[in-house]
Amino acid sequence: MNDQAVGCYRHPDRETGIRCVRCERPICPDCMVSASVGFQCPECVAGGSGTGHHPRAQTPRTIAGGTHVADPRLVTKILLGMNVALWIVVLSVGDRVVDDLELFGRAALTPFTPLEGVAEGQWYRLLTATFLHQEPMHIAFNMLSLWFLGPPLEAALGRVRYLALYVLSGLGGSALAYLVAAPNQPSLGASGAIFGLLGATAVLLRRLNYDMRPVVALLVLNLIFTFTWSNISWEAHVGGLVVGTAVAFGLVHAPRDKRALVQYATCGAALLVIVAVVAVRTLQLAG
Incomplete structure (x- = not known):
């Protein structure tokens, strides 16, 4: 993925260099939800709790492709x-x-x-x-x-x-x-x-x-x-x-x-x- 500043997927006019650690879409500060490592977008957070609708959020993955687990330690x-x-x-x-x-x-x-x-x-x-x-x-x-x-x-x-x-x-x-x-x-x-x-x-x-x-x-x-x-x-x-x-x-x-x-x-x-x-x-x- 390109790490250069791009527009937030929800607010295209806002440039950001941060991406959701699950789906890797660019997110601006207003869309960032703090996670154990990095930030997630609102849809992936909702998908993780069973209420989201974005297809990539149904099986949450880490930035390296691993699965999210209850005990990350x-x-x-x-x-x-x-x-x-x-x-x-x-x-x-x-x-x-x-x-x-x-x-x-x-x-x-x-x-x-x-x-x-x-x-x-x-x-x-x-x-x-x-x-x-x-x-x-x-x-x-x-x-x-x-x-x-x-x-x-x-x-x-x-x-x-x-x-x-x-x-x-x-x-x-x-x-x-x-x-x-x-x-x-x-x-x-x-x-x-x-x-x-x-x-x-x-x-x-x-x-x-x-x-x-x-x-x-x-x-x-x-x-x-x-x-x-x-x-x-x-x-x-x-x-x-x-x-x-x-x-x-x-x-x-x-x-x-x-x-x-x-x-x-x-x-x-x-x-x-x-x-x-x-x-x-x-x-x-x-x-």
């Missing part, structure tokens, strides 16, 4: 619960769980033991590391960020697309860390996925013609922390940000008549790039 709650549950397990069991699930390319955890890591076929570490935390401040910051960024994206994208965005962002961060970092350098945490959500938020706000300054300031601040604080895997942050931004762009800018095809292709292409990066690095370490 469900997936975010599940992801947050998985992170916290694994953190509690780490506190209870100790370093053994961390050694089994954290990300590193190839290393001997103790002297005279076999090499372990992604290069040794333990590919699951690319995903399990994104749910793994040790320090209280680490998980607290990541989970607060997830709770702040996740629900609006989940409401705008729909559950399945949002989950795909989260997982691919986390894997993208792990893939870049695996490619660039030293083989024995461990990496863990949901930060790669969180940076992907941050990039996706910027894409969504741009798509809705909202003020970009707050999210840009937040992104710049987080990148400054990434490259100035010690013991931070900048590779995971940058990898998650790049993948999350790219995937979100494909999700929210897919043309309506080819939406499913473009969105599947976007997620598939991101996954193929991740797999290719992992394969290349594995061949390097094997050689």
Whole structure:
């Protein structure tokens, strides 16, 4: 859809850059009805309550084509619960769980033991590391960020697309860390996925013609922390940000008549790039 200013569909003489998040028709301030994410037109609001007559309002869809649900935070709650549950397990069991699930390319955890890591076929570490935390401040910051960024994206994208965005962002961060970092350098945490959500938020706000300054300031601040604080895997942050931004762009800018095809292709292409990066690095370490 063209994001340039056009006339409101009910008041053609009033230019606007805002569109209904359900039917994507342009709406002026007098026609905007606030929703969980963005604004809806009066007809879609009426259609959502069963009183509308516009055909596109009978099956309300989000801006990315997802269905509106009663609890737009469900997936975010599940992801947050998985992170916290694994953190509690780490506190209870100790370093053994961390050694089994954290990300590193190839290393001997103790002297005279076999090499372990992604290069040794333990590919699951690319995903399990994104749910793994040790320090209280680490998980607290990541989970607060997830709770702040996740629900609006989940409401705008729909559950399945949002989950795909989260997982691919986390894997993208792990893939870049695996490619660039030293083989024995461990990496863990949901930060790669969180940076992907941050990039996706910027894409969504741009798509809705909202003020970009707050999210840009937040992104710049987080990148400054990434490259100035010690013991931070900048590779995971940058990898998650790049993948999350790219995937979100494909999700929210897919043309309506080819939406499913473009969105599947976007997620598939991101996954193929991740797999290719992992394969290349594995061949390097094997050689």
